[in-house]
Amino acid sequence: MSESASGTINYLSHDKSIKSWLLTLDHKRIGIMYLIAVSLAFLAGGILALLVRIELMAPGETIMSADAYNQAFTLHAVLMIFTFIIPAVPAVMGNFVLPLQIGAKDVAFPRLNLASFYIYVLGALIALGALLVGRVDGGWTFYTPYSTSVGDGILFVTTGVFVMGFSSILTGLNFIVTVHKMRAPGLTWNRLPLFIWSIYATAIVQVLATPVIGITMLLLFLEKFLHIGIFDPALGGDPVLFQHFFWFYSHPAVYIMILPAFGIVSDLMGTFSRHQVSGYKFVALSSVAIAFLGFLVWGHHMFVSGQSATSSVVFSLITYLIGIPTGVKVINWVSTMYKGSVQLKTPMLYAIAFLFTFSIGGFTGIMLGVLAIDIHLHDTYFVVAHFHYVMMGGNVIAALGGLHYWWPKMTGKMFNEKLGKIAAGLVFFGFNLTFFPQFIMGAQGMPRRYYDYLPEFQGYHLLSTYGSWVLGAGLFLILGYLIASLVNGKKAGLNPWGALTLEWTHTTTPPHPHNFLETPIVTRGAYDFHLAKDLFASGEEVSEVVTSTTH
């Protein structure tokens, strides 16, 4: 390929027809299609969250009936968890970034990759089909026998989740093979970016945990159509068994949600500190360890469910084993900045916000793991606050950091840095104002999933609702300036953040349809900035595509 062609052709411009998008096998385009799909899911789930918060501004009816409220919080969670958080980072950033970061032309199975996208869309539509046949009620946990007593909504939702699960399994499989077989020459496991390590660990969980939701669905169908008593007490079944099945999938799913966030934060910390990520091997391998240990702690959701006291004790103990590596990671990220060269650009602000919010999520997780304390806090707003600090304060804040970090690479345009910082501030402040008061009211006894509440809790609910408006404003601001950047954003340079990973050093911006003009040869680790001093010697933005073979 000639030099002039490489300057003009990129994956966005080489063919602009709708068909070329819908049938694309390019991992970058598939990543962008996922970005659009999960953003729509996030928008819908977010609007429901705002409505739920408005309803809770005062005791009694505010804007909707009890039935409408119960379905709103259920649908909020179903959309956010199954159609947004689980696919968000692996499918969007994993797809776009992973092959680029390992110096590959694409993922190992590009057709399978496109199929996973359409399977995801199909699954999401089936899950939403539940709205047409009746109600989606019972919270995202869908505990039987309530969930099966209010119509067939649960059958649609589990079928939808099962189908989306296939998308998740296929994506995971694709990534595992890609990481094993398609790394560029010289890119050893010890040199891999930590984002790759975390996506790899996530993929293991995706492949191993997701089938359980299929088993659960099959059992629900057997019960519904053949009247075999499995979960329904009226048929001699055991509702607690459903909770075991549910959490045996959904607890590992929590790691599908949080591990990719760890990867993003590691990359951001390294790049914006221009420094080796402290404890690289520990951070890398502990992600894999957490992926396996994550299968052994599902019972900590069930301390008051009626499971045996012995089980509860064992689950409590293992929960701590998984808490420690996670805590040590946080220390590693903080100490990456130590004696580094820290640059506070928008993506880094999210990484720093993550350290704050995710730590609160972690410490309150320790609180909930203590048997005697969990009995008081279980199913109160304390738990609601805890998992929002982990899911939103962990995953979503990190994902926003990743989105801002890779946005120039994806679109070729810079967003408005000043607005970016303002929005990061709004999101951080709004998030804490929304969820911190929920810890206090939960500890005081406010149960979750309550349409109506005692007047003494109103002050906390009001703060929380005001917080949701600030948070919403921040998120809409992001949507606004990102879209605006497509129209009038400054053209992005090759490596605006001064990163060392291959997607920044060895490709054009936006990347060529085939990623690399020549196969990159890797001679240093992802964060070995001290071995690449010449790149930064001019003090200018790094603006040359490095091709190790020609230099």
Add this chain to the structure above:
Amino acid sequence: MGDKGVFWLPDAMSTFAGEVDALFWFVFWTSTVLFAAVVGAKLYFMFRYKRKDETSVPEPVHESKILEMAWIVVPTVLVLFVFLWGFDVYLRMNTAPPDSYQITVRGKQWAWEFEYAEGVTTFTEMVVPVGRPVKLTMSSSDVLHSFFIPAFRVKQDIVPNRYSSVWFEATQTGEFQIFCTEYCGTTHSGMLAKVRVVSEEDFASWISEQSQDLPPEQLGAQLFAQCTACHAVDGTVKIGPALNGIFGTQQKLSDGTSVLVDENFIRESILNPAVKVAEGFQPIMPAGYSSMTPKQIDGLVAYIKSLK
């Protein structure tokens, strides 16, 4: 509630509530100190090592093995300590003393029923003696519920088809909130009750008063307590229609017909709520009330008749 307590937790009103709180505060303050250290270090590094020179490329830090070991070992020791402490308190919370006073608790959509050893039954209020262990044996006739008294720090799910239990010993007299904390449908947030803790003497005299036969209207008024999550008696429309002043009137039904509100209609509405549904309401009244005795139904009919 009357038991606002300190900023985070409601006042501790049972024998083990204080132990739970001690553990809570230990984890709370340890976490706060560690969190402050993490955030403090983060903020310090952010500004201390801020990039001043675009060409600067810092050398990697030689990692200190001792420091690394410390931040693995110290948290491990801390969490194991907290685990053992939590385990110890949990065991006591799980083991009811053999001489406990027994109350049978039934949860149903969306009301509580408390039946005492003496055969007395109450609905929106559970009365217990102070300073005596009380064991609740709980069951559900429909879906999952969960029994929660924040002031006592007790919570236990109630599962259909199996008994679960919880115990406590109240340390002070007073009135405290009972919540349902497992989502159970439309009026989940209305499935509330109070626990009233009274002295041993007051409890004995209260029980003997309750044991006497009540006239139908008073019995009905007492039973009606389990209906108030959905039905008001002051004209307010809740999930179900208000029931005052309806006796003897014509009630429009959702199928377009209408029916005279008489004794038979009230009886049928309790036993078979889905058959005749008032216009403008959903057929969501649970069938769980059909287990009432004829005498209880007579009482409810008499009470609803009396409402103006």
